[in-house]
Amino acid sequence: MSTKILIIGACGQIGTELTHKLRSLYGNDNVIASDIRKLNNDIVNKGIFEVVNALDYNQIEHLIEQYQITDVYLMAALLSATAEKNPAFAWDLNMNSLFHVLNLAKAKKIKKIFWPSSIAVFGPTTPKDNTPQYTIMEPTTVYGISKQTGERWCEYYHHIYGVDVRSIRYPGLISWSTEPGGGTTDYAVDIYHKALKEGKYECFLSEQTALPMMYMDDAIRATIEIMQAPSELIKIRSSYNLSGISFTPAEIAAEIKKHIPEFTISYKPDFRQKIADSWPASIDDSMARKDWNWKHKFDLASMTKEMLEHL
Numbered sequence: 001m002s003t004k005i006l007i008i009g010a011c012g013q014i015g016t017e018l019t020h021k022l023r024s025l026y027g028n029d030n031v032i033a034s035d036i037r038k039l040n041n042d043i044v045n046k047g048i049f050e051v052v053n054a055l056d057y058n059q060i061e062h063l064i065e066q067y068q069i070t071d072v073y074l075m076a077a078l079l080s081a082t083a084e085k086n087p088a089f090a091w092d093l094n095m096n097s098l099f100h101v102l103n104l105a106k107a108k109k110i111k112k113i114f115w116p117s118s119i120a121v122f123g124p125t126t127p128k129d130n131t132p133q134y135t136i137m138e139p140t141t142v143y144g145i146s147k148q149t150g151e152r153w154c155e156y157y158h159h160i161y162g163v164d165v166r167s168i169r170y171p172g173l174i175s176w177s178t179e180p181g182g183g184t185t186d187y188a189v190d191i192y193h194k195a196l197k198e199g200k201y202e203c204f205l206s207e208q209t210a211l212p213m214m215y216m217d218d219a220i221r222a223t224i225e226i227m228q229a230p231s232e233l234i235k236i237r238s239s240y241n242l243s244g245i246s247f248t249p250a251e252i253a254a255e256i257k258k259h260i261p262e263f264t265i266s267y268k269p270d271f272r273q274k275i276a277d278s279w280p281a282s283i284d285d286s287m288a289r290k291d292w293n294w295k296h297k298f299d300l301a302s303m304t305k306e307m308l309e310h311l
C-alpha cells in the first residue's frame with residue numbers, strides 16, 4: 001500500500017512548508033492538506049485541501065477513510081505565548097487532537113503518526129546548557145505541560161498498543177514563507193521583517209536570552225527523515241531532542257548588522273521573558289544523531305543570509 005498523507009494544521013508556520021515538501025516528494029494526489037480555515041493560499045489552491053477541526057474525531061476519521069490515509073502529521077496546536085492567555089482551550093486542543101489521532105492508529109485506521117513536541121517540555125529545574133535527552137522535566141507553561149503529557153501518551157500508545165508514532169522536540173523555528181503564530185521564539189522571525197522594513201526592532205526578550213533555534217529547512221528535513229526511517233531505528237517514542245543553533249537577541253542582531261549596518265535593536269521584555277527563562281539555552285541531540293543519523297546544516301550566518309535574501 002502506498003503512502004497517503006493527511007496534514008492537520010497545514011496552513012500554520014510548520015504545516016505550510018511541510019505540505020509543500022511532502023507534495024513535492026509524494027505527489028499532489030497523495031497529500032491531503034487540512035486546516036480549520038480555508039485561506040486563499042498555495043496550500044489551499046495548489047493541491048487537495050479540506051477544512052477540518054482537529055477536535056472533531058468523526059471529521060478526521062471520515063477524511064482518513066475517504067482518502068485511505070496511511071500517515072498523519074498533526075501540526076495543529078496553540079503555542080506557548082497564546083496558550084498562557086487561554087489555558088483551557090490550549091489544553092483541549094493540544095491534548096484531544098493528539099488522542100484522536102493516537103486512537104485512530106490504535107484502531108489500525110492509520111499506520112504512522114508525526115506529532116511535534118517542543119523545548120517547552122523542559123522547565124526552570126532542567127540543566128540549561130546542552131540539555132540532555134533524559135533529564136529533569138518540570139515545565140511551567142500550559143504549552144509545555146501539554147507537550148510533556150503528550151510525549152508520555154505517545155510512548156504509552158507505542159508500548160501498549162504498538163502505535164508507530166514519531167516525534168521531535170522542535171527548538172524555535174525560523175522561516176520566511178509563513179509567520180509564526182504565538183510563540184516565545186517568534187522574535188527571531190519578526191526581527192528580520194522589521195530589520196528590512198524599518199531598520200530597527202524592539203525585542204520582547206532581553207539581550208542575553210539564549211534559546212535553541214533552527215532554520216525551517218532543517219526542521220522540515222528532520223521531520224521527513226524521522227518519518228522515513230525504518231521503524232526499528234526510532235528507539236525513543238516519547239520525543240527526540242533536536243538541535244540546530246543557539247543564540248541570543250544580541251547575537252542575531254549583530255549578524256543582521258553585517259548585512260544592514262544601520263540596523264538597531266532595543267529591548268523591552270514582556271511576559272514572554274519568564275517563559276524563555278524557563279527553557280534551555282542549548283540542546284544535546286546526540287540520540288537523534290545516533291539513532292536516525294540527524295545532522296543540521298544551517299548556522300546563524302547561513303540562516304541570516306537566506307532569510308534576508310528571501311524576504
Ligand code: SER
Nearest residue numbers: 079080118183184185
Ligand atoms: N516555538 C515555540 C514557542 O515559542 C516552542 O515550541 O512556543
